[in-house]
Amino acid sequence: MQLFLSIITAVLALNILFSIITVFREKRDIAATWAWLVVLVLLPVVGFIFYLFIGKKPSRKKIFDIKNQESIGMSQLVEAQKRKLIEDEQLLSRKQESENTKEIVRLFLEDDGSILTKDNSVHLFTDGFEKYESLISDIYEAKHHVHVMYYIFKDDKIGTKVLKALEERAAAGVEVLVLYDALGSRSLKASFFDHLKSLGGKTQSFFGSRFSIINLRFNYRNHRKIVVIDGKVGYTGGFNVGDEYLGEYEKFGYWRDTHLKIEGSAVLALQNRFLMDWNAAAKQDQLAYQEGYFPTIIKKGETNIQIVSSGPDTEIQQIKKGYIKMISLAKESIFIQTPYFVPDDSLLETLEIAVMSGIDVKIMIPNKPDHPFIYRATTYYAAEMVAAGAQVYIYDNGFLHAKTMVIDGEICSIGTANFDVRSFKLNFEVNAFIYDPKVAKQQEEIFYEDIKKSYLLTQNILNNQSNWLKFKQIFSRLFSPIL
The missing domain is CATH 3.30.870.10 (Endonuclease Chain A)
Incomplete structure (x- = not known):
């Protein structure tokens, strides 16, 4: 029995040692580092298999x-x-020219080499x-x-x-x-x-x-x-x-x-x-x-349109930077539609600052998951935004898969990138950033039509959620940097 306990202790000690070596040998942000460390330590052996398939970065030669x-x-x-x-x-x-549009155009020209097209x-x-x-x-x-x-x-x-x-x-x-x-x-x-x-x-x-x-x-x-x-x-x-x-x-x-x-x-x-x-x-x-x-x-x-790409072949996270820039430039309104709302700290704080500055922030998410674990993280961050003072709508007419943002009825983004860490860091994505008030207003009108088929997520609804549901949301949120 003593030998068995010694073996188990040695395996766990080696697992912790190799977990630390494995996670810290690759450059990644602190939140993702800790999330992977938790996975590797809590799931000996199995965690390493999990990491091998979805955590290990491709070599510079392969990426x-x-x-x-x-x-x-x-x-x-x-x-x-x-x-x-x-x-x-x-x-x-x-x-169609404004200081806001010129700033975003410059950002994408420098960061992504994205040409501005005007016709x-x-x-x-x-x-x-x-x-x-x-x-x-x-x-x-x-x-x-x-x-x-x-x-x-x-x-x-x-x-x-x-x-x-x-x-x-x-x-x-x-x-x-x-x-x-x-x-x-x-x-x-x-x-x-x-x-x-x-x-x-x-x-x-x-x-x-x-x-x-x-x-x-x-x-x-x-x-x-x-x-x-x-x-x-x-x-x-x-x-x-x-x-x-x-x-x-x-x-x-x-x-x-x-x-x-x-x-x-x-x-x-x-x-x-x-x-x-x-x-x-x-x-x-x-x-x-x-x-x-x-x-x-x-x-x-x-x-006017700029086509902007992002992906794990660069550390720049061009689309995320575009979202942050749009949010920080907004003076009146920010409307977001996304199936997955799992922002990193920089995006979450930028949105909270916008709300506290008196900007009308509206976010729309689905009423059902296509990926349950990610959806629980989505509902956790939705609750965070409700607490901050934003209006969060739950689309209740099927499944919402749109990936859109519009600010001030002036600039909008429509594309393939969800509002989550995976789209910003792990997936290859492409968005159209559109500088045309007519298109932006049209997207606003679409949002308002979708509100008619949605319900508002209130603090009362959140307070009445079961403890088990709240636990699942908090647990899922711990792994949001690697979802």
Whole structure:
């Protein structure tokens, strides 16, 4: 018995020692360091397996090539716009220019090399049927190429409809490229695309593994959703490809999301992002600049847009910085919609300062989880914001998956990034930051319409929650830096 206790003591001591070595040997923020230390110490052996799959950072060599992918066709435009800012020349149209917009534009030019585009028209979709009707129609009109990237692509009714449109265009000689995330599309069999490939189409999975069960890059996912058609029409936002996004899963009910259709020069920035991600994923079939990818754009509107990317290939967290900048610049109102509300300390404090400064802060989250552990952390932080004085609405008409923010009816962000640590640090994301009061007001109107299908989270509701529910929220919050 004494020998057994000695062995157990030695194992626990070694576990603590290796836990400390493992966590501190990689650079990460303090909150994530402590969260992983708790996991490794409290779950001997099992914690290390968990860490191996979702905690270990990819080596600099593997995160790779993503960081080193050459920006295709954009670098000269970025440098020209930086010079204009330095020389204080006008970048935005007079009626859409303000000190707020100029500050955010400068931030993204410096941090992300994101060009400002000024000739766009934008259409907002909040319903999956309308989005896919438009997308499929535009695919059938393609003459030169269709570039598709989704986190989730499923072999179901809507997935098959999209595939049929892609196959028809490939058969007509149009270049068709499909990039999907290996984890998000894990239920998708490679054979799903066999006919498309036989017609000349090409596909790639992002951060896949030769072994379907073992994938040490499991935690770093390409969460972007981008479609570019002929370099002239672009789509991005929250909708993936699957029947649940049409509200056909009873578990979720109606699926409320926000997606953009863009025509104008911002499409070229989406194109650039797609080509870089394709080249990062493809061992062969590397893409190079060609004029057909970047056609001359006929002015479609007057909406100003910057396409901004972020991911674990950089420590900058560009989209999070954009959110912080928007919140700190707000003078009247901040409206946020997100399925996951798990802010880090910097974002949480910035929001609390806004509330205490008298700014109208409204946050909308779903009434049900698609990932229960993350949802409990979401409700914990929602309670924090209620206590601070913000209005938190629970969308009660299905599942809310929109990722939007609008400030002062002037500037808005719509894209793929949730309001959580994972989107800021671990996922590859893309957002459109839009500097157009017309679009911002439209997004505000959508928010107010959603309020009609929501209920206000009050302190009384929070006080009446069971102790077990409160414990789950507090427990989940401890692991928010690694969710």
